[in-house]
Amino acid sequence: MSVVSIAQERRNMDQDQLKRAAAKAAIDDVVPGELVGVGSGSTVNFFIDELGAIRDRIAGAVSSSERSSDRLRSNGIEVLDLNTVVAAGRRVPVYVDGADEINPRLQMIKGGGGALTREKIVAAASEKFVCIVDASKQVEVLGRFPLPVEVVPMACELVAMRLRALGGTPVQRTGFVTDNGNLILDVAGLSITDPVATESVINQWPGVVTVGLFAQSAADLVLVASASGVLRIERRQ
Ligand code: 5RP
16 A cells, blocks of 8 residues: 555544544434434444434434435334324424535535435424534535535436536536436536525526535534534524
8 A cells, every 4th residue: 555545544534533523422412212314424324323322212213315224224223204204293303414515604515425305305304403524524615515416317418507607517426326316416616605595596497406505504503523522513593
């Protein structure tokens, strides 16, 4: 292994330790006896494993991806269908998920793992969004991470053309189909100074299923792990 790849592996290990620390801290926000909304991604995988240790103290989970559902079940946690939960008038007090970027207003770019649509749905069905990140995800302005946009396949070129007109450079995610059977465009080069406006503009285009901006509904709480510990930042109303 080269010196460069050893250094990269050490950085990844360090980042994994931080992700695990943020995930562990989120257990304090889980409401005993209630359902938990569960996001997707490598940070959430650590959270699911922590949740496994307290599975007897929760009523089950509502999941945002097939991958998270599989991991929840392998941790002995029942995964409930969202429609059944909503129809029964059951509460989902907390939704825990990671982010690709988060700004000081707790607005996020999500969808690096391609689960953005179900993530937005489960977040909307939950009372409180707890975002778990390592400090590398904090930014002043969203957009350095390419913005994921889930699109219906036949609208891919049309949406890409409109994203170019907004100043972005969309690239179709290679060999990737979402859990909903759609495609993802990853849009580089956007400096998103008004995330609420950008979210609502892109949302309205025919063929767009979901834009990976979580700005109109930001996180309520972020747990940021760094070398000095896990910082809790509540959203200012
Ligand atoms: C998946 C997501 C993830 O939350 C986001 O990509 C962060 O992932 P990770 O925890 O692996 O860094 O939005 O669609």
